[in-house]
Amino acid sequence: MSVSRDDFSIAFRSALLQRGGAQKFSVLSLIFLAIIIFFLDVYGSKFTKPFRGFLNDVVYRVTFLASTPTRFFPEASRDIIGYLNLKEENERLKALVEKYESLELNVEFLVDENKNLQKILETEYFNKNLSNIVLAKVLVDKNSPFLKSIIINKGTRAGILKGMPVTKNNYLVGRVVETNYLSSRVLLLNDLNSRIPVTLDEGAQAILSGSGTSNPVLEYLPEDYEIFEDINIFASGKDGIFTPGTPIGKTNDKSQVDLFVDPNQLSFVTVNLNVQNIGDL
Amino acid sequence: MAKYSVIRKIYHAGPLILLYYLCISEVDTNFEKIFEIFTLNFQIILIYFWVLKRPEIMANGHIFLAGLINDVVMGFPLGISSLSYLIIIFVGTYVRNKSVNTTIASDWFTFFIAMIFSNLLFFTFLNNFTEISISMTKIGYNMFFTLFMFPIFWFIFNLYRITFIGAKDA
Numbered sequence: 001m002s003v004s005r006d007d008f009s010i011a012f013r014s015a016l017l018q019r020g021g022a023q024k025f026s027v028l029s030l031i032f033l034a035i036i037i038f039f040l041d042v043y044g045s046k047f048t049k050p051f052r053g054f055l056n057d058v059v060y061r062v063t064f065l066a067s068t069p070t071r072f073f074p075e076a077s078r079d080i081i082g083y084l085n086l087k088e089e090n091e092r093l094k095a096l097v098e099k100y101e102s103l104e105l106n107v108e109f110l111v112d113e114n115k116n117l118q119k120i121l122e123t124e125y126f127n128k129n130l131s132n133i134v135l136a137k138v139l140v141d142k143n144s145p146f147l148k149s150i151i152i153n154k155g156t157r158a159g160i161l162k163g164m165p166v167t168k169n170n171y172l173v174g175r176v177v178e179t180n181y182l183s184s185r186v187l188l189l190n191d192l193n194s195r196i197p198v199t200l201d202e203g204a205q206a207i208l209s210g211s212g213t214s215n216p217v218l219e220y221l222p223e224d225y226e227i228f229e230d231i232n233i234f235a236s237g238k239d240g241i242f243t244p245g246t247p248i249g250k251t252n253d254k255s256q257v258d259l260f261v262d263p264n265q266l267s268f269v270t271v272n273l274n275v276q277n278i279g280d281l
Numbered sequence: 282m283a284k285y286s287v288i289r290k291i292y293h294a295g296p297l298i299l300l301y302y303l304c305i306s307e308v309d310t311n312f313e314k315i316f317e318i319f320t321l322n323f324q325i326i327l328i329y330f331w332v333l334k335r336p337e338i339m340a341n342g343h344i345f346l347a348g349l350i351n352d353v354v355m356g357f358p359l360g361i362s363s364l365s366y367l368i369i370i371f372v373g374t375y376v377r378n379k380s381v382n383t384t385i386a387s388d389w390f391t392f393f394i395a396m397i398f399s400n401l402l403f404f405t406f407l408n409n410f411t412e413i414s415i416s417m418t419k420i421g422y423n424m425f426f427t428l429f430m431f432p433i434f435w436f437i438f439n440l441y442r443i444t445f446i447g448a449k450d451a
Contacts, residue, residue, distance in 0.1 A: 011379045012375060023337075024340065034364040035364065037349070038358055042411055063306060066306040070306065141307060144355050146415045147413070193412075213317070
């Protein structure tokens with residue numbers, strides 16, 4: 001019995017403290033070091049923030065370079081497939097151009113009408129400062145089962161602040177959650193930690209919550225509210241951060257939201273520097 | 282002779298290079314696009330196998346550094362992945378010290394224990410000391426598929442070990 005206990009303690013101690021050969025550090029010392037680094041990063045943000053920012057910038061760039069081969073093959077295959085489908089795509093696009101040409105007149109009329117109505121209501125056009133946006137390239141899009149985020153190649157140097165909304169083709173994709181000097185991390189709408197105040201077609205207010213899957217869900221809807229398919233979802237702007245009316249997605253038959261932008265297919269995004277209430281960020 | 286020595290060194294460094302590459306690149310083992318719940322933690326399989334079979338290939342310091350890089354890329358607080366990997370090393374080394382002959386079944390079972398301890402610590406730290414929310418269902422699926430895929434990777438790594446490094450345990 002005592003021999004077995006001795007065996008246990010020897011094996012246990014050896015596993016924790018063993019060094020020599022290729023092992024220059026014992027497991028125990030590295031465990032302590034990891035715990036210290038963890039708590040410094042979580043609680044000692046004043047001391048560690050500049051270091052973490054520098055480390056992030058360096059690692060993100062190395063990640064971008066290291067991922068180049070993995071990015072090349074899917075892009076090459078997409079190009080080849082695109083080339084093979086050129087004729088078919090040309091015909092489809094011609095039909096689309098004809099359709100949009102006929103719609104253009106209607107749009108022009110509606111824009112004029114909208115402006116006139118706004119003048120009557122003495123309201124300001126909420127997107128008047130659209131020029132103040134930053135175009136950013138997605139550096140890293142590592143798919144994690146737990147966190148849905150991307151890293152972009154613009155940071156505080158370009159004026160990006162934590163909390164700023166990120167869009168693609170004017171569709172909302174997420175918000176900035178971490179800023180470094182040369183890069184930022186964007187939390188996508190489908191992440192479990194994402195919460196966005198939204199408004200529905202009929203004017204109902206709700207919170208769009210990421211579910212960790214590709215489709216976020218609507219929470220805090222009015223009582224007895226029934227979700228139908230194809231209801232458009234827009235940012236309500238009630239938080240003072242997101243531009244009111246930014247389109248996000250539409251409801252599907254499972255009462256979830258199909259985002260207008262696929263979060264897994266982002267290569268360039270825009271960051272809106274015109275947040276309404278910078279104090280809340 | 283020198284040429285063979287260099288090639289041998291490259292073969293020996295293979296698992297470590299793979300670990301660093303998985304941590305720093307965009308390559309992931311998250312196959313949600315193919316099958317909605319299919320995600321696995323390949324790094325811990327890699328670490329556990331080589332710690333168990335040839336610990337001199339996977340130095341503790343390198344694994345610690347790989348964990349730090351993984352945290353930066355994934356957006357986790359620094360040190361949490363390192364801690365999780367170190368627990369895997371600890372259990373692997375303990376099992377190695379206690380056992381003479383191991384089989385795939387015994388490795389599989391002990392890997393399960395290592396994974397439980399490692400993930401328990403990882404998610405306890407994440408839940409209690411950070412504001413990051415994580416779905417318990419996803420953790421369950423991740424653990425299940427990691428465990429499920431272990432024998433497959435065990436065979437692949439074992440083949441690599443026999444072919445390029447040498448079958449004899451260190």
